[in-house]
Amino acid sequence: MTAPAARATAPAGDRPAAFGGVDRVPAPTAPPDFAALHASPEFTALRARFRRFTFPATGLFLSWYLTYVLLAAYAPGLLAIRVSGAVTLGLLLGLGQFASTIALTLVYTRWARRSLDPAAAAIRQSAGERG
Amino acid sequence: MITAQAQAGVGDPALNTAVFAAFVLITLYVVYRFNSGGTTADDYYAAGGRFTGVQNGFALSGDFLSAASFLGVAGAIAITGYDGFLYSIGFLVAWLVNLLLVAELVRNTGRFTMGDVLAYRMRQRPVRAAAATSTLVISLFYMLAQMAGAGAVVALLLDVHGAVGQAVVITVVGLIMICYVLVGGMKGTTWVQIIKAGLLLLTVVLMTVFLLGKFGFSPSSLLEQAAANNTNGERVLGPGVQYGQSPTATLDFVSLSLALILGAAGLPHVLMRFYTVPDAREARRSVVWAVGAMSVFYLGTLVIGYGASALVGSERILAATGRENSAVPLLAFEVGGTVLMGVVAAVAFATILAVVAGLTITASASFAHDVYANILRRGTPEPGAEVRVARLTAVVIGLLAIVGGILANGQNVAFLVALAFAFAASANLSTLLYSLFWKRFTTTGTLWAMYGGLGSCLLLVSLSPVVSGAPTSILSDVDFAVFPLSNPGIVSIPVSFLCGYLGTVLGKDEADPERQKEMEVRALTGLGRQASPRAR
Numbered sequence: 001m002t003a004p005a006a007r008a009t010a011p012a013g014d015r016p017a018a019f020g021g022v023d024r025v026p027a028p029t030a031p032p033d034f035a036a037l038h039a040s041p042e043f044t045a046l047r048a049r050f051r052r053f054t055f056p057a058t059g060l061f062l063s064w065y066l067t068y069v070l071l072a073a074y075a076p077g078l079l080a081i082r083v084s085g086a087v088t089l090g091l092l093l094g095l096g097q098f099a100s101t102i103a104l105t106l107v108y109t110r111w112a113r114r115s116l117d118p119a120a121a122a123i124r125q126s127a128g129e130r131g
Numbered sequence: 132m133i134t135a136q137a138q139a140g141v142g143d144p145a146l147n148t149a150v151f152a153a154f155v156l157i158t159l160y161v162v163y164r165f166n167s168g169g170t171t172a173d174d175y176y177a178a179g180g181r182f183t184g185v186q187n188g189f190a191l192s193g194d195f196l197s198a199a200s201f202l203g204v205a206g207a208i209a210i211t212g213y214d215g216f217l218y219s220i221g222f223l224v225a226w227l228v229n230l231l232l233v234a235e236l237v238r239n240t241g242r243f244t245m246g247d248v249l250a251y252r253m254r255q256r257p258v259r260a261a262a263a264t265s266t267l268v269i270s271l272f273y274m275l276a277q278m279a280g281a282g283a284v285v286a287l288l289l290d291v292h293g294a295v296g297q298a299v300v301i302t303v304v305g306l307i308m309i310c311y312v313l314v315g316g317m318k319g320t321t322w323v324q325i326i327k328a329g330l331l332l333l334t335v336v337l338m339t340v341f342l343l344g345k346f347g348f349s350p351s352s353l354l355e356q357a358a359a360n361n362t363n364g365e366r367v368l369g370p371g372v373q374y375g376q377s378p379t380a381t382l383d384f385v386s387l388s389l390a391l392i393l394g395a396a397g398l399p400h401v402l403m404r405f406y407t408v409p410d411a412r413e414a415r416r417s418v419v420w421a422v423g424a425m426s427v428f429y430l431g432t433l434v435i436g437y438g439a440s441a442l443v444g445s446e447r448i449l450a451a452t453g454r455e456n457s458a459v460p461l462l463a464f465e466v467g468g469t470v471l472m473g474v475v476a477a478v479a480f481a482t483i484l485a486v487v488a489g490l491t492i493t494a495s496a497s498f499a500h501d502v503y504a505n506i507l508r509r510g511t512p513e514p515g516a517e518v519r520v521a522r523l524t525a526v527v528i529g530l531l532a533i534v535g536g537i538l539a540n541g542q543n544v545a546f547l548v549a550l551a552f553a554f555a556a557s558a559n560l561s562t563l564l565y566s567l568f569w570k571r572f573t574t575t576g577t578l579w580a581m582y583g584g585l586g587s588c589l590l591l592v593s594l595s596p597v598v599s600g601a602p603t604s605i606l607s608d609v610d611f612a613v614f615p616l617s618n619p620g621i622v623s624i625p626v627s628f629l630c631g632y633l634g635t636v637l638g639k640d641e642a643d644p645e646r647q648k649e650m651e652v653r654a655l656t657g658l659g660r661q662a663s664p665r666a667r
Contacts, residue, residue: 007528020296030657046655054231057426062392065224069388072217073369075379079612080369084356085351088368090213098426105230105422109415120656127658 032127042126046119053111061104068093142643143469147476154477155307155484157460158326160480162311162319172504175518176243176496177406178318180303184413186325188420191404193324194489195222195395195421196331196428198482199282199548204429206455208436209462210445211368212357214374217384219429221391226425228396228560230418234656235411236567237402242663244493245402245502245559249566252646255510259501261581266399266497268585270490270550271531273400276547277490278305278536287457288476304484305533311488312495314527320488321407327478327485332424334478335431341466344436353434356441367440368431380382383616387549390620393553397559400493412523413655438462487532495524549618550592557584557623566632567654570647575638576631583634 037043072079072090079090173179180457182190200222207215241247241429246262278301285291285300346353354368361367374384395401405414439448439462451457463475499521506513512520562580565572592598597617600610616622635642652658 004505005134005252032652034649034652035645037652037656047651058228060232061224061227065220065388065392069217070222070387071372071423072213073385076369076375076379079260079493080366081373085349086368087351088213090369091216091354094213094216094220095430097224098430100425101224101227101422103370104227107228107421109419112415113412116655123652123656124658127656 037127040123042119042123046116046123048114049119053108053115057104057108061100064100065097068097071111133266139451142150143473144288146469146473150473150477151480154330154481157325158481158484159310159314160325161322162315165322166315166319166648172243172517172521174318175316175521176403176492176500178316178321180407180409181318182321182407182413184408184416185420186321186411186419187404187408188326189424190321190407191401191417191421192326192428193326193328193331193485194400194404194426196328196425196482197486197548198279198284198479199276200428200432201279201315201331201482202459202479205436205439206448206458207373208433208449208456208471209439209443209458210361210363210370211372212361212363212437212440212606212662213370213373214384215435217374217388218391219432221388221396223422225392225395226418226422228282229401230422232567233396233402233563234405234414234418234573237415237563238405238408238411239657240499240567240650240654241406243403243406243500244497245399245563246497246505248402249562249577250501250505251566251650252643253566253577256506258574258577259505261578263501263506265554265581265585266501267494269399269414269554269559269615270494270497271535272547272554273398273486273491274528274532275535275539276551277483277487279539279547281480281536282540283456284479284483286477286592287460288472291381295414295542296539300403301536301540302533303527304480304487305536308484308488308491308532309526309529311484312529314487317407317492320485320492323403323485323488327481328424328476330481332428332431334474335428338432338438338463338466338471339434342434342442345438345466346441347656349399350434352436355439357437358440360432360435360444361440362445367437377473379615383618386616386618386621389554389624390549390553390618393556393560395555397563398551399497399555400489402559403493403496405614408583435459435462435626442466443480445550457502463495491525491528491532497526528575550588553620553623554585554597554616555619556590557588557627558582559584561624561627561631565628565635567650569635569637570644570651571642572631573635573638573640575640576633576635579634580627580631580636583630584623587623588619590615591622595619 006043070095079088081089083089083092142381160556204215204218207218237248240251244262245266246259249262250258262543281301281304282297285297289300291297311320315322342353343350345358347470357364357518358367363372367373374380383608405417408414408417438459439458442465443461448455448458451461460472460475463471503520504510506519561584562577565576565580590616594614595613595617597614598604598605598612599606600612601607
């Protein structure tokens with residue numbers, strides 16, 4: 001379930017990371033060459049992948065939220081329509097915001113664990129950092 | 132008999148006080164037992180980065196769910212119905228900004244404060260000064276609202292009505308909070324947040340399940356009953372009771388919604404929480420757990436709010452001391468008698484205490500780390516001095532909060548929280564996003580965006596009906612309210628983004644390409660997150 005290389009100090013991933021001493025290994029004597037890393041194909045691929053997911057996802061949830069807010073502000077009659085018993089369309093749309101928020105949270109986490117964490121760990125390793 | 136109770140206060144003040152005292156004793160013990168132990172800045176500000184994502188997720192929701200959420204949102208739902216629910220949605224959806232764009236990158240590029248991230252590739256001193264200014268302004272506004280709210284809750288739950296009595300209680304609340312921060316540092320404060328979040332969620336879930344059970348697990352019949360017992364009738368089931376009164380009110384609502392959704396990712400005390408976990412992956416998990424906890428909470432407040440309308444009725448709520456803030460306590464009394472009432476009272480207090488403690492540690496960290504260590508001592512303070520300054524600042528800020536809370540007691544303070552969100556969305560979010568994602572962004576751009584956002588917010592609010600020209604204004608006798616909206620976000624957020632752009636394009640300075648590359652690599656990979664060269 002966890003990306004094995006993502007954490008330097010707590011291999012099981014779910015344990016409290018109470019190993020402060022281990023965390024503070026001295027940094028490699030030569031600082032990483034950030035300019036070279038920045039230009040490396042591995043990094044540009046990671047950045048592109050990150051942005052390809054998060055930017056459209058942000059646009060999506062923002063516009064869905066704004067649509068909902070504008071409906072609530074300027075079409076209150078529409079949201080007051082009863083769908084089932086006293087449950088109105090507005091309540092269902094509001095709960096829909098909850099559902100979409102939870103769904104996007106889970107989708108992103110799953111995606112990040114598979115697509116971001118291993119790539120980031122690989123770049124850290126190539127720069128000489130443990131994990 | 133119940134009506135008499137409602138007017139005299141709610142429940143049994145002695146019992147309420149006892150439950151609250153028990154909470155304080157337990158948390159003080161926990162804070163003492165689990166205090167940071169060390170005196171390094173890392174221990175004091177960030178608990179050594181040793182919390183797990185799950186723990187920090189609960190602490191985040193503990194920090195975020197203030198008394199305004201517990202009593203305020205549920206009360207708003209009880210009175211205005213759907214319009215109160217709109218708050219909950221904004222507060223929750225806002226966390227997606229944190230999840231997708233902010234949490235992980237902030238964790239990877241900073242150590243203790245928001246200033247660490249913003250000053251990473253900029254000129255240190257001016258940017259840190261701006262970041263500290265905005266952190267202090269936002270935290271103080273937020274804190275005033277909490278402390279003044281404490282006065283209102285006290286009047287309601289402990290039956291303390293005199294101004295002197297309330298001042299004493301506010302002082303006690305402030306002193307306990309200072310103890311938490313001084314003794315516990317970030318570690319102790321985080322544990323207080325976790326305990327508080329657990330209590331709050333448990334209470335909300337139990338009340339929700341009980342209420343649903345009372346209506347045969349049929350939300351529809353609960354809603355019918357809520358509409359029947361509300362003076363607004365059927366209209367509480369759809370939007371518009373509060374915000375549909377005039378075109379200005381509607382636009383005000385849109386403005387508020389913008390501030391809510393864009394503000395959460397710029398609140399300094401939320402950002403600082405991301406440093407209490409070891410890496411970006413745990414920061415991400417923090418947000419996931421926070422979203423989970425808050426979804427449960429806000430769904431619960433929806434049921435509790437409509438439940439209060441159904442079982443207590445809007446007229447009785449508005450007639451009680453504390454008006455709509457009394458909806459939840461009255462409902463608790465209605466369904467669980469004085470015992471449940473005592474629990475709700477203690478949870479409301481715990482909520483205020485914990486949120487104020489979180490704000491205090493954030494504000495003191497920003498002053499000690501950004502202003503003292505990096506501006507006055509140019510990044511090389513004497514060993515131990517920074518934490519000493521932080522503790523001293525925490526005491527000063529705590530005392531300020533006490534005095535401010537006593538002065539603001541009884542004022543119309545609901546706008547203070549909304550205003551803090553508008554500040555955060557205008558001054559902080561724009562600079563954070565530019566700094567993380569726009570490589571040309573410069574020091575001038577940062578300063579313009581921060582001060583432009585803060586300044587336009589302050590200006591618009593002082594020219595709004597909040598300050599003058601309406602019966603509910605702070606200065607109700609004069610009228611210089613040329614800006615019609617109480618929520619400045621719809622103007623000040625775009626202004627801040629525009630200022631950041633113009634400052635960058637027109638300013639004479641150029642971005643530092645080496646630092647920019649370094650920051651970008653570190654933000655996405657977490658490289659070198661333990662040893663940051665200049666952000667110390």
